[in-house]
Amino acid sequence: MDSDSSEKPESPAQWAAPIDVELELTINNETETELIVNVSDPNLVYNSHSEIILTPIINYCKSIGYPLENATIWYYSPTARLKVYCGNDPLPYSISIPTFEMTNNVLALKCRGAIRNEFGTVVTLGSPSTGKIKQEEEAITSHKSSRRTKERKIGYIIEKVSKWRKLYNGVQTAKGEMIKVTLEEAANKIGISKKSLDDYLLQLRFGRKFGFNFQEHKDDKVGVLRAYVKKFKSLHQYVKKIENEEQIPTDVYQKLQEPGTPACKHNRCCAPDFSLPYKQCESQSLSFPRNQYS
Incomplete structure (x- = not known):
């Protein structure tokens, strides 16, 4: 050899x-x-x-x-x-x-x-994620008899809500006819209750209002979005004080500095406009005057 x-x-x-x-x-x-x-x-x-x-x-x-x-x-x-x-x-x-x-x-x-929808997530035809969504749908369907439905992913609910609203707004047939259905009928076609879809739509709208990064978190559970919305709805009452540089509680100041969700890869991944100065302040190792906060 x-x-x-x-x-x-x-x-x-x-x-x-x-x-x-x-x-x-x-x-x-x-x-x-x-x-x-x-x-x-x-x-x-x-x-x-x-x-x-x-x-x-x-x-x-x-x-x-x-x-x-x-x-x-x-x-x-x-x-x-x-x-x-x-x-x-x-x-x-x-x-x-x-x-x-x-x-x-x-x-x-x-x-x-790639095409992006109104929430900023990528929509591509023939995407491999389609198969994953179908698997998730089957898993959810198979557990309908259980007490608690498997928590859905954010990307999944975006797709379902978008289809739901599209069916309601009207779909054009090959003959050029516009077919519209009620929200309840559209929900039945989607396979998710109208009550759940209403809730998801509300969460998506609040998430967009508060600067949630849908593309970054599309594979996370919807609970991440719920927690984010709940957090910034509670902090929204301080917006005027923040804009006027008035005194705000220390715990509020700390929440404004921290990442929007525990799943965020960096501090500014998810952030409403009113929190950005505080995150910028943190990134530059600066701080606001102590007497601004109780």
Whole structure:
């Protein structure tokens, strides 16, 4: 046996020629196509089947300025003559493309920029989260007989409330007819009681009013939103005093400085406008005069 036989073989990326990427990007119904040339190692990575792993290429495109965060991604298959759905950014590392799906060493990618709803969370068609939502729906349905329904996630209730209001406001059929239903009928179609949907809508509206970061907390339980709303509804009575730089209780001052929720990754993640000066004060290691607070 040769002395170097145990050495790790070279990866395909080390000997393969660079490829070009034809990127077709659609944002707000406007489509532009650009050619990104000479994509090579370390951005050109192959798996054990000598297929191109897509994640490093997408990350490379983002690093040079293309807005692909949360985008929906396909590649064009010349073999099948259609777009093949890959998923939403960030993609699993397991997503790969056979080399025979390139034409003249050019990989054709089709991407659609993420759409955000009124609460700031990303809405993408074909999102992997759709499967998770369906699983959660099934889990909730299966426990309907139990005393307490499984607590839902914030992203889930945003989607359900949005669909509920859309059904109520009217849905246009393929024939151009507008079909409207009552709030109660719409709730039945959604599969959640109108009472619960009314409550969720109220929490969402108060959360938006008080600067809740829906995108950051979409995977958290709705209890996080409830606690946040309850906290800042109780502090809202001090807004005028804060604006006039009048005396406020010490415990209120402390609550204004701390993160909006225990789940916040940083101090200013969730914050109503009236609390921002206090968080800025904290971040700059400053403090207001002691005699301002009881």
